[in-house]
Amino acid sequence: METSEPPPKTCRCGHSRGHHMVSADPEYTPWGWVRLVVGISTRPTKIKYRCRRCDQVVESTTAGADLDSYY
Ligand SMILES: [Zn+2]
Numbered sequence: 079m080e081t082s083e084p085p086p087k088t089c090r091c092g093h094s095r096g097h098h099m100v101s102a103d104p105e106y107t108p109w110g111w112v113r114l115v116v117g118i119s120t121r122p123t124k125i126k127y128r129c130r131r132c133d134q135v136v137e138s139t140t141a142g143a144d145l146d147s148y149y
Contacts, residue, residue, distance in 0.1 A: 089134040095127045100136055103128050104148050121149040 088094045104122035106114065113120040122145055126138040139145075 087137045089129040089132050089136045091129065091132050093129050093131070093136065095137050097129075099131050100127050100129050102126070102148065103135075119149055121145055 086094055089100070091099075093100050103126040105124040105126065106120055106122050110120040110122065124138060124140050125144055125148060127136045128134070129136055
């Protein structure tokens with residue numbers, strides 16, 4: 079059976095971005111951190127999805143829709 083679809087993005091234990099063992103790890107600019115510390119909600123510049131079991135980054139995104147969900 080042949081398929082042209084790319085393999086799903088998973089870590090070595092097979093967890094994908096939506097799995098409960100995979101947590102989002104937003105990254106902010108230095109100025110973004112300052113805003114967070116003083117309690118201003120800040121849009122991350124990048125989100126990494128990291129498996130908490132093997133510590134492998136499953137996927138990273140800079141897509142606007144994904145970043146907005148952490149704003
Ligand atoms: Zn894993």
